[in-house]
Amino acid sequence: xxxxxxxxxxxxxxxxxxxxxxxxxxxxxxxxxxxxxxxxxxxxxxxxxxxxxxxxxxxxxxxxxxxxxxxxxxxxxxxxxxxxxxxxxxxxxxxxxxxxxxxxxxxxxxxx
Amino acid sequence: xxxxxxxxxxxxxxxxxxxxxxxxxxxxxxxxxxxxxxxxxxxxxxxxxxxxxxxxxxxxxxxxxxxxxxxxxxxxxxxxxxxxxxxxxxxxxxxxxxxxxxxxxxxxxxxxxxxxxxxxxxxxxxxxxxxxxxxxxxx
Numbered sequence: 001x002x003x004x005x006x007x008x009x010x011x012x013x014x015x016x017x018x019x020x021x022x023x024x025x026x027x028x029x030x031x032x033x034x035x036x037x038x039x040x041x042x043x044x045x046x047x048x049x050x051x052x053x054x055x056x057x058x059x060x061x062x063x064x065x066x067x068x069x070x071x072x073x074x075x076x077x078x079x080x081x082x083x084x085x086x087x088x089x090x091x092x093x094x095x096x097x098x099x100x101x102x103x104x105x106x107x108x109x110x111x112x
Numbered sequence: 113x114x115x116x117x118x119x120x121x122x123x124x125x126x127x128x129x130x131x132x133x134x135x136x137x138x139x140x141x142x143x144x145x146x147x148x149x150x151x152x153x154x155x156x157x158x159x160x161x162x163x164x165x166x167x168x169x170x171x172x173x174x175x176x177x178x179x180x181x182x183x184x185x186x187x188x189x190x191x192x193x194x195x196x197x198x199x200x201x202x203x204x205x206x207x208x209x210x211x212x213x214x215x216x217x218x219x220x221x222x223x224x225x226x227x228x229x230x231x232x233x234x235x236x237x238x239x240x241x242x243x244x245x246x247x248x249x250x251x
Contacts, residue, residue: 034144051144051158052165055137075139 012064013092019049019057024066024081024089031070031080034058061085118155119146125159128166 013021026032026040034054042048049057058079061067066085070078081089122145126138145158 034140035147038144038148048153050161050164051141051148052161052163052168054144055133055141056165056168059133075143077137077140 011091011095012066012088014095016060016064017057018047019053020061020066021089021092022047022049023054023057023061024085027067027079027081028086028089031078033073033076033078035076037079115149115155118149121155121159122146122162125162125166128163129169133166133169 013024022041022045023037026037026044032040034051038049038051038054058067062069062079066082066088067079068082070080072078122142126134126141129138141162145155145162148158149155
């Protein structure tokens with residue numbers, strides 16, 4: 001569980017896997033349930049999450065306190081990102097940006 | 113799901129999950145599978161994804177599930193795989209042996225029998241007929 005004050009010091013998403021990060025990115029603009037999450041991620045990055053992977057990642061993110069379930073709509077359970085989840089996503093995206101910038105700089109220096 | 117076989121397959125695969133998971137996600141997971149099949153996702157890949165998810169669900173350590181239980185589940189899974197592989201292997205060996213035996217029989221079939229030259233048939237007796245095998249070994 002990361003700190004509730006939103007100041008996540010370390011990148012907790014580094015070890016949760018790509019599916020979990022994609023789910024958090026998808027939930028960043030509003031609550032969604034399973035089917036909409038799969039469709040949204042497919043449109044966003046072209047990755048089709050398997051339903052088994054989806055539920056595993058949702059359970060993991062919920063255990064970490066990064067997302068929370070909303071009251072069920074019929075049989076569908078929507079989820080929303082929590083404040084610590086949003087903070088963790090920011091930290092992770094910042095980290096990815098640094099890695100990306102470093103990689104581009106190295107490519108430039110190498111003249112490739 | 114229109115195809116009852118697909119619905120049955122998904123139902124069976126969802127039963128592989130722990131009861132706690134099924135109570136929480138079971139209905140939604142079934143509906144999600146139906147929607148994905150409708151969109152053109154192969155039922156087999158959905159079933160495989162759920163199967164892998166079920167395996168992960170059983171093997172992941174949880175507060176109420178100590179690591180020893182996880183290790184036991186892993187051991188049982190590995191043993192089951194080993195037994196299955198052994199059975200498959202022995203069935204394959206038996207099939208191979210049966211095939212080679214049949215081949216041997218075909219191999220040992222005598223060529224068209226006929227009277228052996230230089231043998232004078234006895235009076236009022238049919239000529240002696242000896243089958244010739246295609247190899248030197250007696251069979």
